[in-house]
Structures are given as structure tokens and as C-alpha cells.
Amino acid sequence: MAVGKVRKLRLISHHEVVEHVVAVLQELECCEIIGREDGGGSDPDIYDPSGRSKAKSPLDLESGLSDIRFLLRFLEPLYRNESSPLERMLGPKPSATFSELSLLHTQTDLPEITTKARKLERKLAEARSEMAQIANQTLLLKSIRSFSHPMWIISRGTEKVMGVMGTLSVDQIDLFREEFEKIVSGQGELFIAEYLEKQAETHAVLIFSRSHESQVIEMASQQGFSKMECPHGLESTPGKEIERLESRREDLFAEVAEAEARSLEMAQEWIPSIRKLNDFLLITTARRDTLVSGYSTEKVSILRFWVPSASLDQVEKALKPFEGLIDLQDEKPEPGDDPPIVLDNPGWAVPFSPLTKLYGMPSYNGIDPTVLMAPFFFLFFGMCLGDGGYGLVMGAFFLYALLRYNMSGDKKNFFVLLLLGSISTIFVGAITGSWLGDMVDAFDIFSFVRPIKDSVVLLRPMNDPITFLAISLALGVVQILFGIMIAMWDAFRKGDMVGALGDQGGWLALIVGILFWGGAAFDIGGQTALVAGKSLVALGALTLILTQGRDKPGFVRKAVSGVLSLYNVTSYLGDVLSYSRLLALGLATSAIAMIVNTLTGLVSGIPYVGWLLAVLVFFGGHLFSVVVNVLGAFIHSLRLQYVEFFSKFYSGGGRIFSPLRFDTKYTRITGPGLKE
Amino acid sequence: MDQLGIMLAVLGAALAAGFAGSGSAIGVGIAGEAGAGIMTEDPGKFGLVLLLQALPGTQGIYGLLTAFFAILKVGLLGGAAVPVNVWQGLGVLFACLPIAIAGYYSGIAQGKTSAACIQMIAKRPEETGKAVILPAMVETYAVLALLMSIILLNSIQF
Numbered sequence: 001m002a003v004g005k006v007r008k009l010r011l012i013s014h015h016e017v018v019e020h021v022v023a024v025l026q027e028l029e030c031c032e033i034i035g036r037e038d039g040g041g042s043d044p045d046i047y048d049p050s051g052r053s054k055a056k057s058p059l060d061l062e063s064g065l066s067d068i069r070f071l072l073r074f075l076e077p078l079y080r081n082e083s084s085p086l087e088r089m090l091g092p093k094p095s096a097t098f099s100e101l102s103l104l105h106t107q108t109d110l111p112e113i114t115t116k117a118r119k120l121e122r123k124l125a126e127a128r129s130e131m132a133q134i135a136n137q138t139l140l141l142k143s144i145r146s147f148s149h150p151m152w153i154i155s156r157g158t159e160k161v162m163g164v165m166g167t168l169s170v171d172q173i174d175l176f177r178e179e180f181e182k183i184v185s186g187q188g189e190l191f192i193a194e195y196l197e198k199q200a201e202t203h204a205v206l207i208f209s210r211s212h213e214s215q216v217i218e219m220a221s222q223q224g225f226s227k228m229e230c231p232h233g234l235e236s237t238p239g240k241e242i243e244r245l246e247s248r249r250e251d252l253f254a255e256v257a258e259a260e261a262r263s264l265e266m267a268q269e270w271i272p273s274i275r276k277l278n279d280f281l282l283i284t285t286a287r288r289d290t291l292v293s294g295y296s297t298e299k300v301s302i303l304r305f306w307v308p309s310a311s312l313d314q315v316e317k318a319l320k321p322f323e324g325l326i327d328l329q330d331e332k333p334e335p336g337d338d339p340p341i342v343l344d345n346p347g348w349a350v351p352f353s354p355l356t357k358l359y360g361m362p363s364y365n366g367i368d369p370t371v372l373m374a375p376f377f378f379l380f381f382g383m384c385l386g387d388g389g390y391g392l393v394m395g396a397f398f399l400y401a402l403l404r405y406n407m408s409g410d411k412k413n414f415f416v417l418l419l420l421g422s423i424s425t426i427f428v429g430a431i432t433g434s435w436l437g438d439m440v441d442a443f444d445i446f447s448f449v450r451p452i453k454d455s456v457v458l459l460r461p462m463n464d465p466i467t468f469l470a471i472s473l474a475l476g477v478v479q480i481l482f483g484i485m486i487a488m489w490d491a492f493r494k495g496d497m498v499g500a501l502g503d504q505g506g507w508l509a510l511i512v513g514i515l516f517w518g519g520a521a522f523d524i525g526g527q528t529a530l531v532a533g534k535s536l537v538a539l540g541a542l543t544l545i546l547t548q549g550r551d552k553p554g555f556v557r558k559a560v561s562g563v564l565s566l567y568n569v570t571s572y573l574g575d576v577l578s579y580s581r582l583l584a585l586g587l588a589t590s591a592i593a594m595i596v597n598t599l600t601g602l603v604s605g606i607p608y609v610g611w612l613l614a615v616l617v618f619f620g621g622h623l624f625s626v627v628v629n630v631l632g633a634f635i636h637s638l639r640l641q642y643v644e645f646f647s648k649f650y651s652g653g654g655r656i657f658s659p660l661r662f663d664t665k666y667t668r669i670t671g672p673g674l675k676e
Numbered sequence: 677m678d679q680l681g682i683m684l685a686v687l688g689a690a691l692a693a694g695f696a697g698s699g700s701a702i703g704v705g706i707a708g709e710a711g712a713g714i715m716t717e718d719p720g721k722f723g724l725v726l727l728l729q730a731l732p733g734t735q736g737i738y739g740l741l742t743a744f745f746a747i748l749k750v751g752l753l754g755g756a757a758v759p760v761n762v763w764q765g766l767g768v769l770f771a772c773l774p775i776a777i778a779g780y781y782s783g784i785a786q787g788k789t790s791a792a793c794i795q796m797i798a799k800r801p802e803e804t805g806k807a808v809i810l811p812a813m814v815e816t817y818a819v820l821a822l823l824m825s826i827i828l829l830n831s832i833q834f
Contacts, residue, residue, distance in 0.1 A: 358805030358806070359805075359806075465826060465827055465830055466827070469823075469827075577820075578816065580819075580820065580823050581816065581819045581820075581823075583823060584819045584820070584822050584823040584826070585819065587823075587826055588737070588738065588741055588822065591741050591744065591745065592737065592741060594744075595740070595741070595744045598744075598748075598753055628730075628733075628734070628737065631727075631730070632734060635731075635808055635809070635812045636812060636815075636819070638809065639809060639812050639813070639816075642809060643813070
């Protein structure tokens with residue numbers, strides 16, 4: 001219920017051992033370091049007063065990490081791994097000891113690998129850009145292939161003669177030729193590239209004496225000629241240039257292929273080590289950040305951190321070897337402190353804790369809703385999915401994944417959660433008689449299990465949705481009343497009597513009263529219920545009117561706020577109706593499954609290929625249905641917790657506990673956090 | 677005239693599947709556009725984006741579901757022929773309307789919410805849980821409409 005207690009500690013350690021101490025704390029993974037209020041970190045002197053570990057100076061670490069980021073970005077996409085994607089996603093990370101990583105770090109010449117890789121990358125980029133350039137030039141040259149002069153006339157020209165290349169509208173050609181001749185009067189040449197009938201524009205080259213330059217350019221721009229720059233380096237005639245470029249392109253192609261092959265080789269050779277080095281540097285950086293986050297004097301460093309009370313013994317035991325050189329002290333939490341939140345749940349509720357984290361951690365003095373929500377989520381998930389067959393399929397999948405891959409942390413919790421969900425789904429499916437929809441009844445081959453299936457059926461939502469709806473709404477009422485009671489208990493705990501009795505007590509009386517009254521209207525409970533209901537409603541309403549305006553000044557505003565607060569009854573009504581989704585989603589699952597079965601029956605009648613189509617429709621349809629419905633069931637049963645239940649008593653706002661730990665990406669660190 | 681009843685029921689089924697499906701198509705389309713934009717920056721988000729894009733797709737399924745229910749009710753999916761008079765046919769048609777209307781509009785609205793949430797996970801991938809819940813808030817009304825359609829269909833006597 002309540003969140004786990006944490007202790008604030010101060011650790012004073014001699015510079016001689018401080019690095020070891022931090023390594024030990026990191027290995028324990030249960031201490032959240034409190035940074036200096038002034039930020040710290042910018043003063044590298046604090047970190048290494050003895051000047052012993054020059055190799056890990058902040059600059060080295062940063063450049064090492066940046067090298068690794070580059071290598072991973074460049075080489076990782078090329079790395080081929082034998083393991084399946086699912087294995088990589090779910091399976092455990094390969095393990096290594098810190099000493100192994102440290103040894104690898106000293107043995108690997110990271111700067112050299114990086115230089116090599118950078119060279120390769122540059123080579124590839126240059127070659128690719130040149131190839132793109134060549135492609136453009138070839139395209140251009142092909143369009144003026146029949147131009148018989150060398151290209152340097154256009155690119156450079158001579159002292160007297162120059163050339164201009166560009167595009168010209170096909171309709172303008174005759175006119176243009178006339179105007180051009182008028183200016184150059186025989187001392188120039190106009191080349192028009194061949195064009196097809198459909199083309200609107202074609203390439204043209206003008207060659208003329210430099211003395212006519214300004215006239216020609218002016219005329220040309222008036223006649224719709226648009227000039228193009230001639231690419232540098234083109235010398236010979238288009239035909240020969242095309243040949244030259246083609247052969248250059250082939251060379252480049254070979255170069256790229258070679259560089260790619262070498263990158264591929266590098267990736268195979270180095271990626272596993274680079275990944276390990278990445279983790280090594282992450283660990284070292286975390287240590288360095290920890291060291292600079294504390295205060296320091298000439299002889300000692302002072303670290304402050306939060307430890308869950310439950311882990312305190314562990315910390316003390318681990319620090320025993322340093323006795324005499326360190327001093328561990330309890331520090332009194334100050335009012336402004338922001339203790340981190342550790343969820344402290346009994347084993348059965350732990351799989352549900354990711355749901356609380358998803359919403360936001362409780363505040364330090366608040367209530368941990370995990371245990372309170374777990375049974376409801378369990379049941380609601382089952383009701384939303386509500387099909388025994390799908391429950392089995394889903395359960396088998398998650399059980400297999402849990403057994404096959406050695407998961408840990410929240411990934412494991414999540415899988416166990418869905419496995420639990422499948423159990424409740426099977427249960428609900430059994431009592432509503434839904435096994436892959438109406439499969440057992442739809443196909444005669446299952447006739448032998450029909451009596452077994454029918455023997456446990458208590459309710460058929462398809463035939464009697466109203467009863468199931470009533471059950472859904474009743475569960476809603478139960479959960480909402482439960483939520484109000486938790487809020488009431490919380491207010492009592494904090495000593496807020498008026499809040500507990502006024503806010504929560506008033507609503508509790510009002511809602512229970514309405515239920516009794518309503519029950520009496522349907523002849524449940526008789527006269528006693530009616531009287532009890534009416535008096536509870538009156539009591540609740542009166543309490544609310546008297547208390548809900550208590551923050552407002554003046555009698556009139558108090559009274560108005562009090563009366564208006566009764567309008568909130570509609571929001572409770574809305575909350576309860578929201579639980580009707582339990583019926584709707586449960587029905588939807590059974591009905592979609594039924595549709596799949598019906599379609600299977602229909603296609604099986606098709607001659608020759610009917611059996612094949614039936615198999616495809618059956619498996620494809622149910623697979624689709626199970627995925628869609630599991631997603632829907634999860635989201636909607638979660639929503640009922642977050643929106644309808646949590647809103648009654650829970651406010652997040654806590655900060656998740658993030659201890660100093662081996663926060664690695666690719667490897668799992670085993671063994672001690674120190675070099676052996 | 678004796679066919680009119682059954683045809684009205686067919687119209688209801690067509691409206692349910694057609695409108696709810698259209699709403700979903702538009703919604704999934706809107707979310708998909710946002711998703712494609714995000715993936716130009718970070719193709720690794722494909723899984724998350726696909727999940728969020730799929731959320732507005734449920735209205736189409738609800739519409740289909742109601743349509744099947746409707747034609748099952750009037751005996752068009754095999755089984756014994758059911759005589760349907762005009763009033764019963766009209767009843768089936770009306771019963772299909774909640775999911776047809778709410779499915780269409782909520783599909784579009786949910787698509788917009790999904791698109792916004794896709795933008796959100798582009799910046800804060802750690803908040804996927806919340807990004808999945810927001811579009812589900814919109815879906816509530818499609819679920820309620822589906823519920824009403826099913827209850828209405830169920831209550832029509834033949």
C-alpha cells in the first residue's frame with residue numbers, strides 16, 4: 001500500500017578508496033546519488049586529486065564515447081548476427097565481467113579503429129557523390145552527343161571564341177537561328193541537339209566570337225534561351241567524354257564495392273567489442289559523474305545518496321572492507337527533499353507494478369495503488385478478452401517466451417502480467433462457454449467436447465447480454481466505492497477528518513443510499529431498504545452540502561458550492577456506465593471469433609480449394625482476432641484503472657528511484673565492479 | 677413487399693460496416709501520415725507507430741461485427757430462413773445506426789488523437805503508455821455505441 005521507505009545517507013571517504021567505494025556502490029545497484037545543489041561536475045580537480053587515473057579523464061571518456069557512437073552508427077547496420085530478432089529483444093544480454101571489459105579497453109586501440117572507419121566512410125561518401133555527379137554529366141552529354149567540337153570550347157573557350165550551352169524552346173528554333181545569324185554573320189555556329197516530336201525543349205550550343213558576347217547573350221535571353229553551366233573537367237567531344245566517364249564510373253563502382261566489403265569485415269570483426277566498450281565507457285562515465293557530484297576536501301570526498309531501508313544492511317556489509325577509511329552517516333531528510341519512490345509490493349502483485357509506473361509513480365507520502373488495482377485489472381482483462389481459446393493461445397505464447405528467454409526486470413513483469421491475464425481469460429471463457437467463439441458448436445468434429453464445455457457454462461452473454469451488463473456495472477460500482485474508501489482511509493491517515501467524512505463519507509453515503517433506493521424500486525430488500533436508502537441519500541446529500549463549500553468565504557457562497565457539488569453525481573454515473581465496456585469488448589471478442597468460424601464454414605464449401613481456404617481463414621482470422629482483442633482488452637482494462645479508479649484516490653507525481661548501477665546497453669555485468 | 681423487411685436489415689448492416697469502416701479508414705490514414713513523418717527521422721519507431729496507427733482501426737471492426745449480427749439475425753448467414761416484416765427490418769436498421777454514426781466520427785477523432793500521440797512519442801518514446809491511453813479515451817464512445825447496437829439488435833423480437 002504505502003511506498004517503500006528510503007534513507008538518506010552521507011558517506012565520507014578518503015580519496016584513496018573513493019573510487020573503489022563508488023565501484024562497490026555501483027555494483028550494489030541500490031544507491032541513488034544526490035547531486036550537489038550547485039550542480040558540480042564542472043570541476044575536474046575534485047574528481048582526481050591524486051592524479052592516478054589519467055586515462056579516464058573526462059575528455060578521454062567523452063571522445064571515446066563519441067568515437068563509439070560513430071562506429072555504432074556506421075558499422076552496426078552492417079553487422080550480421082545469427083540470433084533471431086526475438087531472441088535479441090527478449091533474451092538476456094551476453095554477460096561479461098568488469099575486468100574483462102577493462103582489459104578489452106586497454107587492449108583495443110579505439111582511435112585507430114575509428115580513424116580507419118572514418119576513412120572508409122569518407123571514401124564511400126566521396127565515391128558515391130562522384131558517381132551521382134557522373135550520372136548527371138552523362139545525362140547531359142548524352143543529350144548533346146552529336147555535338148562535334150570538344151567540350152572545352154564551352155567550358156573555357158579560346159582567346160577569341162567562346163561557347164554557351166543551354167536549353168531552347170523547340171518552337172523558337174527557326175527564329176532563334178535567324179537572329180543568331182544576324183548578329184554573328186557567319187562567324188559563329190549554332191548547334192541544336194536532336195529532339196523528339198513530343199519534346200518542348202532541346203539543348204543548344206552557341207559558338208561565337210567573344211566580340212559578339214553581349215549582343216548574343218541579350219538576344220538569347222530575349223528568345224527564351226536559358227543558359228546552363230558547363231560542368232568543369234569536360235574536355236573532349238561528348239562521345240569521348242561519355243566513354244571516359246563510363247570507365248571512371250566502373251572504377252568508382254569497384255572502389256565502393258571494396259570499401260563496402262571492408263566496412264562489412266570491420267563490422268563483423270569489431271562490433272561485438274565496440275558494444276562492450278560502449279558499456280564499459282558508460283559504466284566509467286557513471287562513476288565519474290558520481291565522483292564529481294559530491295563535495296570534496298583535501299583528504300576526503302563526501303557523497304550523499306538515497307538507499308531503500310530494506311537494502312541498508314547490504315550497503316553496510318559491502319562497505320565493511322573499507323572500515324577506517326570511510327564513515328557512513330544517517331542524514332536527516334530536509335523538508336525540501338524529494339525522496340525517490342521504490343515500489344514495495346508483495347510478490348503476487350509485482351507483475352502489476354509496470355502499470356503503476358506507466359501512469360506515474362506515487363508521491364512519497366502517497367499510496368502505492370499496485371496491490372489495490374491488481375485484482376481488478378486481472379478480472380477486467382479476462383472479461384474484456386473473455387474467450388477461453390484466445391486465453392490458451394495467449395497464455396501458451398507468453399509462457400513459452402518466459403521459459404525460453406531468461407528475462408528480467410519490467411520486461412519479465414509485463415510478460416507475467418499478460419500470462420496472468422490469460423488465466424483469467426480462460427476462466428471467463430469457460431464460464432461463458434466461449435472457446436474461439438462458437439467453435440465447439442460450429443464444427444461437428446468438436447461434438448465430443450460439447451457436454452464438457454456446456455457443463456461449466458454459467459452465463460451466455462450472447463443470449464443474455466443484460467445480465468452480463470449488470471455484472472459489469474456492479475463491478476464498476478464496487479471498484480468506485482472501493483476507490484472512495486481508499487481515499488477516505490488516506491484522509492484519516494493524514495488526520496484530515498473533515499475531508500474524510502465530508503468529501504468521501506458524503507459521497508459514500510449518497511451512492512450507497514441511491515443503490516438501496518434503486519434496489520427497493522426493483523423490489524429488492526423491501527421496505528427496510530427503501531427507508532435505509534432514503535435516509536442514507538439524505539445524510540449524504542446533507543453532508544456534501546454542508547462540507548463541499550468549506551473553502552469558500554461567506555455563507556451564501558458556501559451554500560451554493562455545497563448544493564452545486566451534488567451535480568457531481570453525474571460524473572459517478574458516467575464512471576459506472578464506463579464499465580459497460582467489459583460487456584462490449586467481451587462480446588466483441590466472441591462475435592469476431594464467431595464471424596471467423598462462420599466464414600470458415602462458408603469457404604469450406606468451395607469445391608477443390610475449400611479446405612485450404614478454410615484453414616487459411618480459420619488460422620489467419622483467429623490470429624488477427626487474438627492480436628486485436630488482446631490489445632483492446634489490455635488498453636481498456638487499464639483505462640478503467642487509470643481514469644475511473646485512480647481518479648478517486650491517486651495522484652502520481654513521484655520520482656522513480658534510479659540508483660547508480662551498471663546501466664549498460666549490450667552486456668550484463670557479472671562479478672565484482674572492480675578490476676581483479 | 678415481403679422482401680422489404682429483410683432489405684431494410686441489409687441496409688442497416690451496410691451502413692454499420694460502411695460508415696464505421698470509413699471512419700476507421702480516415703482515422704488510420706491520418707495517424708499513418710503522422711507516422712510516416714516520424715519515421716523519416718527515425719525508422720526504428722516503426723513498431724510503436726504501427727501500434728498507435730492501428731488504434732483507430734477498431735471502429736471498422738465494431739461496424740463489421742454489428743453488420744454480421746444484423747444479417748445473422750435475419751437469417752442471411754445460413755440457417756433457417758427467418759420471416760422479417762417491415763417493422764422488424766426497420767428495427768434492425770435503426771439498431772445499426774449507433775455504431776454507424778459514432779463509429780464514423782469517433783474513428784476520425786481517434787485518428788487525430790493518435791496522430792498527435794505519434795508526435796509525442798517521437799519526442800518522448802518513454803511515454804508510450806500514456807500515448808496509447810489517450811486515443812483509447814476516444815474509443816470509449818465507439819464501444820458504447822457498439823454496446824447499444826448489440827443490445828438493440830438483441831432486443832428485436834422475431
